[in-house]
Amino acid sequence: MSLALGSALDVSARGAPESFADLAEQISPSVVNITTSAMVAAPADGGPMVPEGSPFEDFFRDFMNPDGGPGGPREPRRSEALGSGFVISEDGYIVTNNHVIEGADEVEIEFFSGERLKAEIVGKDPKTDIALLKVASDKPLPFVQFGNSDLMRVGDWVMAMGNPLGQGFSVSAGIVSARGRELSGTYDDYLQTDAAINRGNSGGPLFNMDGQVIGVNTAILSPNGGSIGIGFSMASNVVTKVVDQLREFGETRRGWLGVRIQDVTADVAEAMGLPEAAGALVTDVPEGPAREAGMQAGDVITTFDGTDIASSRDLTRQVADSPVGSAVPVIVLRDGKSTTLSVTLGRREEAEAEEAIPAAAEKPAEPQNLELLGLTLAPVTAEIAQQLGLPEGTEGLAVTAVDAASEAYGKGLREGDVITEAGQQPVARLQDLEDRVTEAREAGRKSLLLLVRRAGDPRFVALSIEETAEQ
Template sequence: MRLFWLASLSMFLILSQALMAHARGAPESFADLAERISPSVVNITTSTTVAARSGPQGIVPEGSPFEDLFRDFQDRNGQGDGGQPRRSSALGSGFVISEDGYIVTNNHVIDGADEISIEFFSGKVLPAKLVGTDPNTDIALLKVEGDDALPFVSFGNSDNARVGDWVMAMGNPLGQGFSVSAGIVSARNRALSGTYDDYIQTDAAINRGNSGGPLFNMDGDVIGVNTAILSPNGGSIGIGFSMASNVVTKVVDQLKQFGETRRGWLGVRIQDVTEDMVESLGLVSAKGALVSDVPEGPAKESGMQAGDVIVSFDGKDVDDTRQLVRIVGNTEVGKSVRVIVNRDGKSETLLVTLGRREEAERTFPASQTVPESEEPSTVDILGLTLSPLTSDLRAEMNLPDSAKGLAVTAVDETSEAFEKGLRAGDVITEAGQSQVLSVGDLEDRIAEARDAGRKSMLLLVSRGGDPRFVALSVEDTEQ
């Protein structure tokens, strides 16, 4: 009997250990996977012509008696440009998705580049041409021409990735060359910087230079494109974000076919339904997208009205505004869809023929830059001295003409912002997941966060073309 009991116990322990090992799914090594997929990962180097500066910038005031001294110091250290345009280089990562040379990376890696150079794992270097970009998802598609078929990787289904799954990131961090890091999926469906975002959060180390590189699952399929980090100091602290492959594949397919994106457009201004609106709108729960305005466009032609609550679009239930925007954007232009709205407590079905969002944005831009005369030259807020981007500031900071946001011209060294790594020369492009073009935009986002009872707010900060998220306290300390 004792022997039977011991045998049963041993069998139970062996079975338990086997089940635990299966549940963990921890590989003994990532070496075989890394060896197999490394040849498809590339380093990207870009070269850009930067306009010449007229003199010492940002250190001494114009006309200062120290201006000549500082100019001499710059020249001795190779920083002077003698009034001539100069070349600026940047590094990033990418990956090959077809044997004929299509390469995916981030838009911010190649934005404004005059020349793009691709270095392969083998050491081979080829020039690349830009096929198309999508700033909304920060994705760009490149193409190289070579004599031989290139090793490539395939996209996986990011919807199958679960929190806790092992993942592996590859790229060119801090210009160190090909590098591998591993971690797990920390969270899913993060929406941190834009309308169409679906980020996978991971603790796999991602640093500057990893931008545009792939995030692999254990089958060697790409389930994300490494894009940004949340960090107080600019380095990896285990909170990185990769754009989900199911977003990227749709963008890449359109860039390959058209050289640009073609998203569906409904033509409404919407906001989320809150709990205090439910009763007055005749709804059962706080779901749907409340139509706040219906300008000229497809929705107006269908009879949609301000005050309607969109509860279903093309057969899909609508939970909130973010979901509706993504569903509409993923629907082909020109398709006629059924939209169910709640109007005064009753359901109405409308037939809407979608337009194209990109054309609508060119015709009816969602945001206009506030004239410089309507903005103060600088303002102090959250420990930051901020100024709206002007043409002079863009030139001084070596930014492209398309750059938008608020320039950080100074940081209070006793502030939380300084502690978390913000510095003069940074550009704040978004606050609270919304674009900021003026000081007023930022003040509105701060007020909204405070009104909602939030203690902090995410800022999307660009430094040298690399974006990262920084959370700053917005608690009102005024008495």
């Protein structure tokens, strides 16, 4: 027992660096401070915002003389912000965060040597918070290379560099605390680190011990705005794909399949008779590449272009990384059988620009005709369809009330939702739903799969039908 413990301690000791000084000296010349500036408009009334009736209202009105002069209306002013970045090529391409340069009309780069150069914005991607800049230099610039973030393990040493709180070049070290963190974006893949990251570090590099960039420092989790040892760096394997496209096109060009999807949960898998809870469940197939290839709502995508799909997140990333216009094989499970479809991918940015989502009504219609599965339901009428912003001709059952103690409520169903399918068959009448429940019970199913729409956005929900015999 003591020998095993001693061996583990020996391994830890061998892995701990004696100093980061050599590494810092090697890579510091490639790390930059970024100063951005933009014109900020003065308040419309030329003075500070003061609550009406405040005792300070007369003071500020007199002080900010509306007729001009020393105390006259304020002019638009120039606001400055600080951030970090790093050089990735000797000809002056620089990577930083999009939020560092967002809205800026001037960007200045300060190098480790103290030299300052103006930079132009080559391109930016708000979805991953990455931006690419370019400076013109009369000499080759020191630069760093990206490493493979997929090779980083929890516990590996890392070093962060940047311009925290505007204090100038600074180094901090720590370990990879976690991998695969998601914050709020579709393409999030963050490395979590306890290396100190503060405001001003945004856009700076996170290095491995070989001096390769394995992340771009982007965000911190903090109750007070300062580092508490929970920082997030966008993984380099995401960043490199974005940077390559920004460098070539000045914008991102992500593949687009044209489906709405959700994860296959255990109860959904049981309701559909699937062997395991894996894949991406297609909830809707609007006009687009997938529909043209014959994909249908209720299909479960298990493989995309030769890669197994474990979740909807896997599919989103695989599709985004695929070239626009390429024809890819997609394997789906449909009615218990595998089917291979060939889909020619569109471009996500163009699809998002054209997409319009109808607004939901504040309150659906009142009729209550059937209580089942913890739901009170009524057939969709023209009036209900108009209130809920449903496409013309939509058929289904509107949810007019949800029992707060029911499984349906716990799984997110709410008043105003519309059930358009049950057991992967359309439902337009109340009797249709009752028939689907009966069929599922007779087939030995424990749950029934419902296709639910809310504000035009569909998702599948599996509800238990074992308790319906008592209703």
